[in-house]
């Protein structure tokens with residue numbers, strides 16, 4: 001008999017509640033588990049993150065409702081320019097694989113994006129949010145969710161610091177004025193049978209420091225590249241997937257890995273289903289200088305990369321994903 005068991009990727013599940021309320025010893029233990037995961041695969045699945053189930057459900061519902069509106073309505077909150085991650089972005093507008101130098105196949109995903117609410121719209125990264133008029137509670141739900149994810153990001157950064165043998169507050173100065181962006185990815189039902197070898201979201205690595213992903217997972221969804229194979233990321237109810245991006249890999253002088261991932265097409269029987277995921281892309285302050293963390297460089301050795309600002313790194317990646325489309 002043929003086995004129907006699909007192997008999932010080897011990604012640790014970590015309860016991070018102790019990072020908020022545990023003893024110093026327990027916090028260090030969690031930091032060390034995060035370090036192990038980030039060295040080996042750059043992905044972890046977190047539970048005990050403290051975000052209220054009802055808020056997650058409300059965020060899911062209001063976002064699904066928005067994506068369900070006609071394009072002509074969604075277009076009223078359209079992204080103002082390709083490099084500005086705000087507002088609605090229609091499907092097939094960009095190619096994430098292109099941001100990594102891969103194929104320019106356009107992603108079959110529509111997006112909505114928002115940043116910090118307190119920004120005034122005066123700088124390269126300082127954009128005002130663009131909110132749709134419907135659904136009614138869209139804006140307040142997104143703002144509450146953004147605030148909740150900011151808190152999870154801060155807790156994780158403390159765990160990251162401990163895992164790197166640093167003071168728990170190490171990332172505070174570079175991240176207090178962060179410019180993180182909350183995206184929703186709406187994967188529409190297939191409009192035609194997918195071309196062989198194609199995927200819904202192309203293979204890419206994330207740009208920034210860390211990503212915290214909610215997903216309403218369906219068969220053949222998020223996959224990571226591990227040991228030469230594409231393997232599904234374990235789907236654990238109530239969890240978030242956390243992965244590091246290229247900036248964090250660079251910051252740690254490649255002690256941690258930023259791993260390729262993609263979203264596969266569903267099986268034929270589910271081609272008519274939508275899929276939703278909501279990544280929070282944490283990004284340090286735009287002018288923060290990202291130079292190799294001292295504990296990640298062997299004594300006497302030169303760091304692998306020159307310093308770069310967080311903003312410069314982000315702009316380079318975004319431009320490539322928007323322009324290199326086929």
Ligand SMILES: O=C(O)CCC(=O)C(=O)O
Pocket residue numbers: 185201206213215221222261262263276277279
């Ligand atoms: O939809 C997903 O599960 C993953 C999305 C993703 O990798 C991204 O938006 O960078």
Ligand SMILES: [Fe+2]
Pocket residue numbers: 204205206261
């Ligand atoms: Fe990603």
